[in-house]
Amino acid sequence: MEVARYDAWYASPLGAACLQLELAVLRRAAGILAGKIVLDVGCGTGRFLLALGAEAVRAVGVDRDTAMLELARHHTPGSATDRYTWLAGNAAALPLADGCSDVVFESTVLCFCADPGAVIREMVRVCRPGGTVLLGELNPYSPWQWWRRLKAAFGVGAFQGALWHRPRDLLRGLAASGCEAEWVGRGIFSPPINIENVWRWRSTTEWLGGRFWPWAGAYYVIGGTKGRSVSAFARKST
Numbered sequence: 001m002e003v004a005r006y007d008a009w010y011a012s013p014l015g016a017a018c019l020q021l022e023l024a025v026l027r028r029a030a031g032i033l034a035g036k037i038v039l040d041v042g043c044g045t046g047r048f049l050l051a052l053g054a055e056a057v058r059a060v061g062v063d064r065d066t067a068m069l070e071l072a073r074h075h076t077p078g079s080a081t082d083r084y085t086w087l088a089g090n091a092a093a094l095p096l097a098d099g100c101s102d103v104v105f106e107s108t109v110l111c112f113c114a115d116p117g118a119v120i121r122e123m124v125r126v127c128r129p130g131g132t133v134l135l136g137e138l139n140p141y142s143p144w145q146w147w148r149r150l151k152a153a154f155g156v157g158a159f160q161g162a163l164w165h166r167p168r169d170l171l172r173g174l175a176a177s178g179c180e181a182e183w184v185g186r187g188i189f190s191p192p193i194n195i196e197n198v199w200r201w202r203s204t205t206e207w208l209g210g211r212f213w214p215w216a217g218a219y220y221v222i223g224g225t226k227g228r229s230v231s232a233f234a235r236k237s238t
Helices: 003-009 013-030 047-055 066-075 116-126 143-153 167-176 196-200 202-212 232-237
Strands: 037-041 058-063 084-088 101-107 127-138 179-187 219-226
Touching: 003 013, 003 066, 013 047, 013 101, 013 127, 013 179, 013 202, 013 219, 037 047, 037 116, 047 058, 047 066, 047 084, 047 101, 058 066, 066 084, 101 116, 116 127, 116 167, 127 143, 127 167, 167 179, 167 219, 179 202
Parallel strands: 037 058, 037 101, 058 084, 101 127
Antiparallel strands: 127 219, 179 219
């Protein structure tokens, strides 16, 4: 993926709206971040971590793409450079010590991983006992993903070759890795069209969607507290 084009999407009206809605779900799931160490696995150009790590005592982003990391450093405010660290590394073999972070999250990374379980296990490894692990992914049942699948079939778009993980599979994966896993939120209920008047009403659409058609949210977050090896969900599934 061309880095500048990828990053520019977040500056577009549609991209900016999606970013804010996804961040809102992650913020609710993460809780209070003041005084904590936050890790973003597959941080890309840093837009998620720069928003979520604003109150953290330290924020660390890891990505295998050095061009993405360079842009993340460029986006980092000069007053915050001492709190942000951008590292080159593989999500399935993080260059970090066990239990070094209070909150570990990823956003739309697992859909591009052939072995999401390996990434989840690494995220849990670097999270401290009692800390939080968050998986932010794209809902395979949403109209957004139907549209993306159609475009990918014609060789168009950034999601060619993407793997659409079912929420229950990620719940099981997080539970099996040593977390008490649960659903923590959904977002983006507006249709996948870039029309300003539609997105102007997104607060209303989000409220209605969360109550009347939750299955259609394009983005979901699975959360886990590190400590238990088997979650209630996993016990019910056996």
